[in-house]
Each structure stands twice: as structure tokens, then as C-alpha cells.
Amino acid sequence: MSHAGMLIGLAIVVGIAGWSGHVLALPVAFLFPALWAFSRSRLVAAAVSAGYFLAASRGLPQGVANFYASDLWPGLLLWIAASSSFVGVHAALWTKRPGRRRALRYLAAAVLMALPPFGIVGWAHPITAAGVVFPGWGWFGLAAAAAGLLAMTTKWWPAAAIVLGGFWLWSAATWTPPSLPDEWTGVDLELGQSLGRDVTLERQQELLAAVRRKAGEGARIVVLPESALGFWTPTVDRLWRHELGGTAVTVVAGAAIVGHDGYDNVLFEVWAEGATILYRERMPVPVSMWQPWRGWLGQRGGARAHFFANPVVELDGARIAPLICYEQLVVWPVLLSMLFRPSVIVATGNGWWTAGTSIVAIQNASAIAWARLFRLPLVTAFNR
Known part of the structure; x- marks a missing residue:
């Protein structure tokens, strides 16, 4: 050779x-x-x-x-x-x-x-x-x-x-995996491409049941995967706040917010008394989600990229470095977040489309490596 x-x-x-x-x-x-x-x-x-x-x-x-x-x-x-x-x-x-x-x-x-x-x-x-x-x-x-x-x-x-x-x-x-913060947990799902697309009450109740199970195990903050809640609407808002009434649980879950020129891929913070956008994705998946050429051609649609916005967010006194899906595969989002001294990394994804590949495993490995480098706890939640 x-x-x-x-x-x-x-x-x-x-x-x-x-x-x-x-x-x-x-x-x-x-x-x-x-x-x-x-x-x-x-x-x-x-x-x-x-x-x-x-x-x-x-x-x-x-x-x-x-x-x-x-x-x-x-x-x-x-x-x-x-x-x-x-x-x-x-x-x-x-x-x-x-x-x-x-x-x-x-x-x-x-x-x-x-x-x-x-x-x-x-x-x-x-x-x-x-x-x-x-x-x-x-x-x-x-x-x-x-x-x-x-x-x-x-x-x-x-x-x-x-x-x-x-x-x-x-x-x-001497390897040890990243720790999980006290009273935090992530929920992995195997709902395929229906996650975020099935908007029925039955699906919402299924997700709520998963949250209740984790709460029963002692979790106070439960993280659901990217896109778990689908498109965020007033109806979804009322349902989740009502169902969380009387509990001390806070849910961090993926959703989409539709605007006039596209949509934001976000993480919502939901609890009994309210709901708010916790994080807007900085780098959506190019081509399938982020389509900047639409704006150049005078068209609408696609996910917006908030490149350098919200590198860390505050939740329950913790400084969180959120990484949604694609952000776990590239370097700059996590390093930007590390400049702001977060206390925990939260990595979510909706990897139904990766069936038959190792993409989700690579995302998870990358998130673990960054968490171990900076000695930070890691919470993950993926759908396959």
C-alpha cells in the first residue's frame, strides 16, 4: 500500500x-x-x-x-x-x-x-x-x-x-461518569417521530405520568427531551400548570414557539404557578431546521439561530448550560457556556431520525466528555 x-x-x-x-x-x-x-x-x-x-x-x-x-x-x-x-x-x-x-x-x-x-x-x-x-x-x-x-x-x-x-x-x-445534581433527573423516551407531533391529550398525559413517576422517586426538577411538548400553546400551558398543581416539581421540556418568520426551538420551564421560556437554541440543525437562505429569498420558515444568546440560564438557583441536540456535536456552544461558569449541563435531544446510526451515542459521549472536563454534573434527556 x-x-x-x-x-x-x-x-x-x-x-x-x-x-x-x-x-x-x-x-x-x-x-x-x-x-x-x-x-x-x-x-x-x-x-x-x-x-x-x-x-x-x-x-x-x-x-x-x-x-x-x-x-x-x-x-x-x-x-x-x-x-x-x-x-x-x-x-x-x-x-x-x-x-x-x-x-x-x-x-x-x-x-x-x-x-x-x-x-x-x-x-x-x-x-x-x-x-x-x-x-x-x-x-x-x-x-x-x-x-x-x-x-x-x-x-x-x-x-x-x-x-x-x-x-x-x-x-x-479511574473513570467515573458525571454526577447527577441532587433532586434532578432526566427522562429518556422511545416515542420515535411521534414526539412533538402527537398533540393529543393522551400524549400529554403520558408525559405527565412520566414526570409524576420521577417526582415519586424524589425528583424535584424533571427534564424531558427536545420537542417533548410540541408547539407551545395556551392550551398546553394551562394543562401542564393545572396538572402540576399541588406539587413542588419543576419541568424543563423542549417545545417550539412559532413566530411570523419562523420558529424557535426552546426549553420551557413549567411549574404549578407558571411557565416561561428558559432557553432558546443557539444552533439548530443546519438545513433540516436552520435555513437562513429562506430569509435571503424573502421566504419564511425554519428555526431561528440565536448564536450567542443565553449561554447560561438560571433555574432554581443553578446556572445551567443548556445544549439541545446538534449543539452537543460542535465545540463553540459549550465553550461559550463555560465562560459563564455554569453549575450544571443539561443536554436534551430528539433523535428519532438517527435510528440505525450512532449519532445519539456520539452526542451523549460528547456531553459526558465536556461535563467531565469541567467537573460539572450532567442531566440528559433523549428521545429515540
């Missing part, structure tokens, strides 16, 4: 293994910078980047097919289109000159893929593994992971790999 073929093959293996959905496997992604750096031409660097990204995001074609009830072709086209930013950035910044220049080029690529606009599709970012290699180190762990990634692009990569591998093995041997 040629040198280029070997690098591309290894990049595919790294993408598959690192983004398998197992949190302790995330540090495998630390090998990508070395494969990129030791490509012998810009074309090979582009192919290596494509192999890694496409392998890491391999669930996208099937997910798109599930979402639109179509064949795989639309998903394949979107999969390839989504990879263009990652491949283009890494190809453009690759250099054959070794040493500090190459490391700085990789640093630029990593930063670009972590922040908007390129970071909007910055999936599979190796820095996500910082929480596995350096759990509890916070911003120092992030800096140490970044230094490790840069070292992997230099001639000192074997030493860097040994050091990072040592920290990884120690972390795996």
Missing part, C-alpha cells in the same frame, strides 16, 4: 473508532493531526481530512434518509457537502514545511473549525476528547489537549502520543 493510501486508511479507522459513541474512545481522534501533518501533498492532506470527517459523520446519510423518509441520495449529497468546510480548511492550511509553522497552521485550522462560521459544521473536533484525557482539569485541560494536538503535528509526535496515551489510560482506569 502506498504512503498516501495508508494515511487515508488510518484516517478512516480513526474517524470510525474515535467517534463510535463510546466516550472513552474519543481520544483516538488525537491521531488525526499526525495523519494530516505527515501527508506529502495538499491533495493527500485533503483526502486524509475527508476520510476522517466522512468516517466520523458516517451516520448522516442514514439520518437524513430517516428524517425525510427518502432514499440515501439526499443524505449522501448533504454528507459530502458538510465535509467541504472541514476538508477545505485543512487542505488550505496544510504545509509541507515541518516544525513550528506546521503546528501553527494546524492551530489555525482547529480554531476555525471550533468557531462560527466554519464551526457551524465543525463536527468530530478532536479537542472534544480533552475531557477524557484530562478530566476535571477545566480550561487547563483544554489548553493541555490543544498543546498535545499541536505536538502531534511535529517530529515529537511519538513522545506526545506516549504522554497523551498515558493520561488516557490513567483516566480510563
